[in-house]
Every structure is written in C-alpha cells, then in structure tokens.
Amino acid sequence: MLNYSTSEENYIKAIFHLQRQEGTVTTNELANELKTKPASVTDMMKKLKVKKLLHYQPYQGFRLSNEGSKVALGIIRRHRLWEYFLAEKLKFSWDEVHEVAEDLEHVSNKKLIDKLDEYLGFPRVDPHGDPIPDVNGRIEISKKICLTELALNIPATVSSVSDQSSEILELMEHKKIAIGTKLEVKKKFDFDSSMEVRINRQPAFTISRQLAENIFVTPSLSSLSNGEGKRNK
Amino acid sequence: MLNYSTSEENYIKAIFHLQRQEGTVTTNELANELKTKPASVTDMMKKLKVKKLLHYQPYQGFRLSNEGSKVALGIIRRHRLWEYFLAEKLKFSWDEVHEVAEDLEHVSNKKLIDKLDEYLGFPRVDPHGDPIPDVNGRIEISKKICLTELALNIPATVSSVSDQSSEILELMEHKKIAIGTKLEVKKKFDFDSSMEVRINRQPAFTISRQLAENIFVTPSLSSLSNGEGKRNK
DNA sequence: ACGATTTTTTAGTTTTGTCTAAAATTATTT
C-alpha cells in the first residue's frame, strides 16, 4: 500500500463517506464537503484517477475503485482507533475526539496502528458507535436504522449518533441516552414527529424530531450485544 | 502560540539541537542535518526571521530567539511524550520510537499533548534518557557526561544514549546496560580507548571506545535517583 | 427542442517548499 498526501487522503475519505448515501459523487458535493472549490476537486480527481484510486469520466461524477476503497478503509481505521484512544484513555469527551483524530489519522505507520489496535483491545466501534475496520479493512456492517424508523415497542440498542456537537451531547446526557443504551419507542406523534421513548422499565419521556433524526439504533429482535463491544485477543 | 508547518517545525527543531553543541548554526550544518540543500536553508531562514523565531544576518549564521526556543521546546515535548507512549504503552522497542515520533510530533493540539502527559504520569525522561519539557517548556538539565569522561571508580547512572540504532541496542542488551543502570569504570586502556566497567558487585567487563562514546551518564556523588523516573500526580 | 441555468472543466495565478546554477561573500593559503 503506497503513501498518500494529507490532501489526497481527505479527498478519498470524503468520497467514501458520500458514496454510502448516493451511488456516485459529484464535483459540487465533494467541493461542499471539503470546503473547497469545484475547480480544485476536478484537479484532484485527475490525480487520483491516474493513481487508479477512482473511476472518473469528465462530467460523469466519480466512484472509488477497489483500491481506492481499501485506502479509504485504512484511513477510517486510523481515524476511529484514535477516536477510541482519545475517549477511552485520554478521557476526551465524545464531541471533541473527531477534530483531533482528523490530524492523527494522517500518520500512516502500519505498525503504529496495529499496535494501537492491540493496546486498545481490538475495539469494534468508535465513541460515536461507528464500526472500526480491522487489519484487513473489513468492517462489521450492522443493520442500523434511524430512530425515526424504529417500529413501536421493538427493543433496540443505540448504535451511533450522526451529529457530533456538544449541544447534542448535552441533551443526550440529560436524557441519559448513550451509545449502547437499550430503549424502545412507545408512541409517535404525527403533528411534530416527536416520540415517547422508554429506557428499561423507567417512565417514558419525550424526544424531539431533531434529536430522533440523529440517533441510530440496532433493533434487537432477540437479545444482542450491549454496545460496549470490547474484545481481548 | 501560533501554528507552524511541518517543514518550519523541522527546521526549528534542528537548529535547537545543533545550537546545543555550537553557539551558532551555519547554513551547511543545517542543510546537512535536514538532508536538504543550502539554498533551501537560506530561504527558510528568511521566513523564520520575519516570524521573529531567530536572529539572522546574511553570512553570519543563526540562533533561535527566545520565542523560537519556546517553539522548539514545544516540539521536543511532543516528540518525547510520544516516544514514551510508544515504548511504554505500545511496547515499541527503544530504537523504533524515534522514527514514528517524528510524524506524531507535528500534531500540535495542546489539549491532546497535555492529556497525554497526564495519562503517562508526567514522565521526565524519554526512552533514550533525554529530558521531556513540561507544560511550560521547562526542562530538567542534568549534568550528564560521556562515559569516556567518567573518572575511575565514580558511581554513575546511565542517563542517555546518543546512537539509536538496533545494533547498539543489541549490544547494550547483551551487556545488560540500559537507561538507569548504575555502573562505574574500573580501568581505562589508552591503546584502544576501551574500558572495563562494573555493574553492582558483578565481575567487570570490557566496553569498546565506540560504545563508550555513545553512552552518557550522571555521576552519582552521593546517591541519586534510580533513573526509572516516574511520578504520578 | 432550444434557450437559460447549473455544473463541470480548463486556463492561468498564487503560495509553500524544494531544487540547480550562478553570483556574492567570507575564509584560507601561500
């Protein structure tokens, strides 16, 4: 696996994330995501195409090649392992880890990352509940859905949160919802899309549409993991 | 404290280290240290002078300003804390940590470094025995001398090793010499500058000139620390 | 379908950090 510049890595990572939603990524989307100009995106796409990291015909949008996806998964692995380290060992709070990991992820020493992984006990999810690719870039795909889509009275475990602001963190702490929390939806109100949620056997409480839209859960049909996923070799 | 580029930081760090030996640093010395060309050095010196990080008149050599020294100590603090982390937590061996820390040191998030420091228990020396600057950039200056200069029969503690190759590590492990080892010199031979050294009450053994030149010690007139310097808050 | 709008690409600059080759300065030697 070759080495790529910080800038190249940021493009690759952004394409990978945007691809999840849409099938193909456009110049404007990427420029917007990276806070850069469309012209800069086109320049970089030409470079990455030459390096065979993506498929790209002028005006047609782009998609990572297999090689490109492998590179992206490597970057995401580094990012999420550092996030885990920052939260678990250095006691950074939930909403602070992303920014710091943005810098650390570009230190691409394979041995460093593999030893860090081992030191952390091979965690499978980062502090936001997103899965961490393993040494081979394999990722555990969990069938997570948005809380707004969870059917009534189905027990589910909070698996990730898409917003990462300190504001949502404050609200979630107040409501006692965290990654790994088991809950079920008791009622939904069409008027404002708010919902009533219950944790364990405690009294149900209300959650706004805005909050529900940012919380993702794994429905636990039978009984699943407790979300604190930690595994020692 | 402003932010500097990786390249600027490497120049600042190199000047700081070269200054220790000589009072003022020359263009060629620096070019040689950084494996770059003299012309590139001159370019960068002009930039750093504008930023008031060093004193420099054309053809006169350069010296860091107070501000420049502060910046250098910050970089060295980051470097050595990461080295400590790599050796102590990730179990990297002694001769591998420097290279990895060269990359990590450029992630300049103050909170990250201060929390790392705390997590590691505020270590005072890195795995090579070099002192780690504290939050305020203060460094513990120990009166260390080269083993070749140590007088006969003076007990001393190995405080640092200048070479960092795996070859010297292998040799030192075989001779059972490490940072913190207490020893004294029993005999010196003028012919080849080899010497006989004794650890504790064990039989003395021979050390070559080449090895002795790379080992630095702190003479322990009375009794000093055991070199395993570790302090928890 | 065709003119208008939006999106994307091209062309030409800029900045940072590097380089080579040549000029300027300092140091050394006889």
Add this chain to the structure above:
DNA sequence: AAATAATTTTAGACAAAACTAAAAAATCGT
C-alpha cells in the same frame, strides 16, 4: 595581500494544492 577555495545567497524553475475567471458540457423549463 592576492589568489584560491569554501560557504552562502540570489535568481529562476518546478511540483503540489489551492484559487479566480472564463469556457464547455449537461440539465432544465417551457
């Protein structure tokens, strides 16, 4: 104290990654 040698600086170029402005292609609305 010249002449020579070594060091240092200047001048001009280049590559990476960004930008602006303008041209080209695709898409949309009627």
